[in-house]
Amino acid sequence: MVVTLTLQAESSEGKRLSDSVYETMLSAIISGKLKPGTIVSEVALSRQLNVSRTPVHDALRQLAKDGLVQQRANHRAVVAEFTAADIYDLYQMRKLLEGEAARLAAKGMDRATLARLRETANSLAEDRDNPKWGALWADFDEDFHNAIAESSGSPRLCQDIARYHLLHRGFNKLGTTPEGLEHALEEHVRILDAIEKRDPKEAQRAMVDHLQEWQAYFVRHFRKKSSE
Amino acid sequence: MVVTLTLQAESSEGKRLSDSVYETMLSAIISGKLKPGTIVSEVALSRQLNVSRTPVHDALRQLAKDGLVQQRANHRAVVAEFTAADIYDLYQMRKLLEGEAARLAAKGMDRATLARLRETANSLAEDRDNPKWGALWADFDEDFHNAIAESSGSPRLCQDIARYHLLHRGFNKLGTTPEGLEHALEEHVRILDAIEKRDPKEAQRAMVDHLQEWQAYFVRHFRKKSSE
DNA sequence: TTTCGTGGTTTAGTATACCAAACACATGAG
DNA sequence: CTCATGTGTTTGGTATACTAAACCACGAAA
Known part of the structure; x- marks a missing residue:
């Protein structure tokens, strides 16, 4: 090819x-x-x-x-090719790093950023018939996770999260369902709610839960693919 | 020069x-x-x-x-030059990553590795008059943190820990006291105890405490140096 | 004395050339 | 037909050559 x-x-x-x-x-x-x-x-x-x-x-x-x-x-x-074990490991790291970032962001994220993320999330929720919804979602996802990482106040945490998010995007395109993305959007809103309430524990939990779902989804997906 | x-x-x-x-x-x-x-x-x-x-x-x-x-x-x-803020950030990451690794290692470390680490720690404790004690300590420290990382079962966690440990060694040599190293050795033993008891929570706490002390020490050290 | 050129020197980035290693395919022996 | 072997091709790693940009030092002018 x-x-x-x-x-x-x-x-x-x-x-x-x-x-x-x-x-x-x-x-x-x-x-x-x-x-x-x-x-x-x-x-x-x-x-x-x-x-x-x-x-x-x-x-x-x-x-x-x-x-x-x-x-x-x-x-x-x-x-690079990813095995199911790779994916699992990758998301273990994302849960650890981004969970921590969400916890810190609940304390440190400024109102402007919070408002921007919420606005984008709302417009995405109302615009789900847009033919380019997938691309819009990807941009939002990037912005969302990146904003939380930066709000953690730790440059190294931010950098590592970006690195793993890159890998995530590397195979992301290989298989996602519209329903999955809409569900993920709801989870993002849950995380935003927790940050707005300035509730670190809840923000961390919501982020870890969110990534857990992706993890389970992709691991299942890749196991299926490698067995066929 | x-x-x-x-x-x-x-x-x-x-x-x-x-x-x-x-x-x-x-x-x-x-x-x-x-x-x-x-x-x-x-x-x-x-x-x-x-x-x-x-x-x-x-x-x-x-x-x-x-x-x-x-x-x-x-x-x-x-x-690269390190500022006090860099050091602080670096140890925030180490606490996060190695704390997690210690938690996992409490479940997964095999007896042979555990025995080897304990033996080295013991011989170091008895050999503190050796003129090369500093170098022996550095080797043990490397081995210790590396073994815990590997026992976590996560390749990526292991890799990231190694990366940060490298940075740690980068400025480590710039200032440590014999008393500090002996104290660190005791802390290592505490971590080993927790792992041997298969107590993940305690292993994580001991590791985080240990790194916390290094963090406080180095941040103080670098603040002093940059102000003179 | 200070300041603003100005040209020589040194820098890193890129292009090109060369080489050993590994592949791929063909050809021959069994 | 199978498998080993040999050879031409392709690969990436390294060396060298070239270029544009930035530094530096010196000198002339204000």
Whole structure:
């Protein structure tokens, strides 16, 4: 299967080419254009993106560090594949980290952010017939979890959460149901309620419960897929 | 100040040169040979290590991703400096992650590992006049925290703990007192006791308390240093 | 004395070239 | 037909070359 990729627009801004390649690859993976198991070749990529191998090489090393591609000893790099055990472990980490972040955010989130999240959640709930609902949801989900992480006041916690959220988005697209997303939206509202009440315990519990449901869903999903 | 570096021995094994450079830099930073604030130049490093700039460039990017060096827009990279707030944040993460690991290890650590840790702890307690006690302690500390992380059964938790423990070692050498280390040894024994009793709550609490003390100590230490 | 060029030097980023290792396919022996 | 072997191709890792940008030091002008 041939996948066409083009460098993203922000490449023109005075950034590094290797960063542009990184972001291009990243969004290709998390959008599902590059599926798990796909082998990526440095030369092929560099030709497609009209850059030399050097920045591509750099980008792949970074992606490998993120866990989004695996650089095998075979001189071959593949887009990371997730087993059910991987997914389980990933969500164990998300529950731990984001539960803590939610707890802290209940104390620290400012009113403006809280209002913005609530507004977006409301508009999403009323706009469920929008054909682009899935994409809107993904943006909100990103914003939501990111805002809570930042409200924790811990830069490292924030960074680690972002890293795991990236992995989450990496296979997210492989299988979600509209009902699942609507249910998740309700859970987000529950978390927001707890934060607004400034109830750390409840915020943490709501976040952990929320992630628990995703965890169960995806683990089931991946077990099914690997057994067929 | 001139710092002499040589590639570590494992460079000969079929690994990547860039990984060897990475490990060399890493140990130079965590051992204190390369002090925070030192500017590192790719050409200077490549000459010192007798490799080309390419693997050095790679290694620096990886170290930047770890937060051990900062790549400034100026085309200059410096060894990361820690502020008191950084230290605080770092230990907040360690308490969260390693507390969880200790909790899980109380359920999952096998008897052989437990026995090995206890034996090392005992021999350290009796050997406190050894001139190399500091180095022996560092090895034990590494082994101890690593063993608990692995006993958690979560690969990602293990990996993240290792990453933060690395940062810990990065400035650890900058100031510890013999009394502090002996006290820490006692705390380790408390954690081992809890694990042996298979008491997850107590193991977690003991670990968090232990890290809390380091946190308070280092934050105090760094505040003092930055104010002088 | 201070300030603003100005050119040489050094930096990191990128492109290109080279190489050893590993793959893939074909061909031959059994 | 199967399996081993050999060879051409492709891979990623490394070295080297080139470039643009940033630093630095020195000098001229205010």
